[in-house]
Amino acid sequence: MNVKPLGDKLIVQRAEAQTQTDSGIYLPESATDKPKEGTVIAVGDGRLNHDSGERIPFTVSKGDRVIFTSYAGTEIKIDDNDYLIMTEDDILGIVD
Numbered sequence: 001m002n003v004k005p006l007g008d009k010l011i012v013q014r015a016e017a018q019t020q021t022d023s024g025i026y027l028p029e030s031a032t033d034k035p036k037e038g039t040v041i042a043v044g045d046g047r048l049n050h051d052s053g054e055r056i057p058f059t060v061s062k063g064d065r066v067i068f069t070s071y072a073g074t075e076i077k078i079d080d081n082d083y084l085i086m087t088e089d090d091i092l093g094i095v096d
Contacts, residue, residue: 008047012038012084040064058088065095
């Protein structure tokens with residue numbers, strides 16, 4: 001990937017939507033919700049602390065699986081793959 005997020009932005013690849021229920025029923029595309037989970041692909045330099053001029057490091061790092069808010073980020077397409085650019089504030093938690 002040739003995109004590096006700036007400042008307090010990060011790039012997340014959304015997890016695949018579930019196409020089948022646990023009981024084996026296949027879901028039509030119109031019935032599936034966009035997953036609110038994904039993997040952090042790249043991180044920026046961190047948020048700028050205006051008092052000291054230093055960067056505050058991210059809590060998440062590249063490769064972390066995260067849960068984010070429903071309307072988080074801006075969708076982009078790079079090399080036929082869909083990604084989200086968002087801030088760390090949009091992330092609700094890290095999945096272990």
